[in-house]
Each structure stands twice: as structure tokens, then as C-alpha cells.
Amino acid sequence: MNRSTRVLNLKPSPTLAVGAKANELRAQGHKILNLSLGEPDFPTPEPIRQAGQKAIEQGKTKYTPVAGIPELREAIAAFYHRHKGLNYNASNIVVSTGAKQSLYNAIMSVVNDGDEVIIPTPYWVSYTTQVELAGGTPVLVHSKMEDNYQLDLDALEASFTSKTKMLLLNSPNNPTGAVYTKESMQAVAEMLKKHPEVWLICDDIYDQLFYGDQTPVNPLDVEPSLRDRTILVNGFSKAYAMTGWRIGYIVAPKPIVKASIALQGAITSGTNAPTQYAALRALDESLNSTIQDMRETFRERLACMKETFGKLPRTTFSNPEGAFYMMVDFSRWLGTKTPSGNRLTNGVEMATYLLEEGHVAGVPGEAFGAPGTIRFAYSTNQETIQQAAKAIQNALEQLSE
């Protein structure tokens, strides 16, 4: 029996091999120093958990409106007003089963067969997959570690064509931790003004996790006239440690809201009801300090990453300012030989070697369009980070020319 070409065209993730190896080593009783996960290690804060439990006990376990319960949509609008000074209301918001679904709704609402979607690299792996599922073509615009993974504005400008339908930005960025400068967002806004038919998606899921001086901004923050064609994507997984609750949302113009409701109504309907009540509690201002505490812990871990990974020979990394990831460039080690005589030729092989030899798990940059690098997540404690850096150093020292 043949399966659909849509499904057959889905590319296997380059991370699968590393993940399978990690499981194999765990099954053999090895402790894995896991710096591969895109999720905070903190438990969901107690008041949020309690709100979810209370919702279950109170019988709030029925279908909800497809776009989400009105109280939550209103709270999201109020949150955007508080944090960004943006005036939206509940009718601009659709709550979904994770920001991943929000993104999918947004992309499916806009992209037709043959449309081009501009995506800066390195990029979160689901972007290209979702664009391709919608029949679109990802157009990748490379940014470099030596530019701290800031946007290459000339390359970006040159990537617009008559087929461009959408630009997809993510700052703070997964996998690089880059926070785009305000000046670059102004430049992007100017570019978009020259292409009035192009939609903008800002995946702002890490916008509360930043450690530099600058609060993250997107082109809409600096150019309000983009509002009618900007779709803001956000969620609760990262800043509120709610990955498994599965809840995210878009803040968008009404036509996109309408399209997202139609699409979501056809596939999943409203998001899990107790989760929506938990998210409502998460947005309560009384939780601000809890969220800040988690951010401060990430800030300390980033300092620990820079200090410990800074000692690794023949490697470089950028200066991440947000999210909880750091990309480390191992390209100067490619071509060296492992103790068992294998030559390392790419980031996947390097990540596999570090896992086998050092029991450190990272995600090879090949998954994000950044070959020769490995993404390490500091969503884990400082002791694990320190042990991982040591183990990587030992493993590197065993490589020969």
C-alpha cells in the first residue's frame, strides 16, 4: 500500500541517529550528560499546576471554543498590552496545541503551492518541514557565527522574489540564541515596506528569555504599519516550563484568525481544556517573579557554558543572548581520526563521537542548516554543564590527525 507523497517527502531528522545512540547507551547503564533538549528542566510552577488540577476537579473538561476560552484570549491580549504596548483583543487570538500547531496554522493559512518562504539559517527544524507540507519552498538566507548569527541584511534583501509570500523570523533564536538588534529589525521593516504583499511571522516563543541589555524586538515593534500582515506566534512551553501541557497561540489580523480557526476546527478543535486554565494562571502578574527566577537561572547557566566551553581547544561559539542554546563550531576538528580509526567528516559524526566517547548529547547543526556545529542546550544544571565540557575535552584529546 502506498503512502501519500506528502508523508513520504518528510525528511528523517538528522537528530534521530544521535537520539537512538543515546537511548542505546542509556540501556547499557551509562549516564548521559544531556544537553540536547529544547525544554527547561524546571517543573511547571506550582500555582500553574494547581490551576490545571482545579479545572479538572471543577469539571472544566469539556470541549472549548476552537480559538480557546474567552478568558484566556483576553488575558493574552492584556499580556501583550502590558509587555509590548500592543493593542489587540481576544478576537485577534487563536490558542492551539503548542506554538508548533500555531505556526502550522499560520503557514497553512497563507502559503500556496509554489510560494517562497524566506527563512534565515540556522533555523528551527520544523520551519522548513511545515513550509514544505504547505506546498511552499523554503528560501534559506545564511547567517554566520562570526556575525554572532545576526541577519545578513544584504542577503536577506536579495532573497525577495516575485514568489515570496512570507518571511519567518525567530528571535531570540533556536538554535543560535541570537537576539536580533533593533537596527536590523528596523532594516527588515523597511524591506517589508518595499514588498507589501509579503506576510511576516515572528516566532517570539523565547521573547521572555533574554540575558543581554536589549529586550527582544521584532519588526512589528518598530514599525506598527506592518500589523495587518504580521502573525505573532508565542506559547507557554519555554518561559513557563510547560512543554508537556501543549499550548501556544497566535496574535494576528482577523483574516488569519478566521483561517486558523477553520483549519484547527477541521483537525484538533479547541486545545485541552485544563491546560487552558493553567495557562490563564501562568499569565497572572503574581507569577512574574517566578518567571524571572527561571530566567536568572538560565542567565547563570549561560555564564557557566561560556566559561567551561570556552576552554575547549579548536572550537568557537557565538555570543548567545537569549533562549537556552549555544552553537559550538567543531569544523576545525573535522578530518581528525577517532581512537577506533574513523575519520570525522561532519557534525553528525562529531555529535555521535562525543556521545559514544564522552556520553554528552548535543544536536548536530546539520539539523538546523549549520553543518559542522553542535547545538548544546543549557536547560540543565551547572554541574551537568561542567561535567559535559570536561567530557568533551577528554574526547577531543583522543582525536588524532
Ligand SMILES: Cc1ncc(COP(=O)(O)O)c(C=O)c1O
Ligand atoms: C523556535 C521554536 N518555535 C516553536 C516551538 C514550539 O513550541 P511548543 O509547540 O512546545 O509550544 C519551539 C520548540 O522547541 C521552538 O524552539
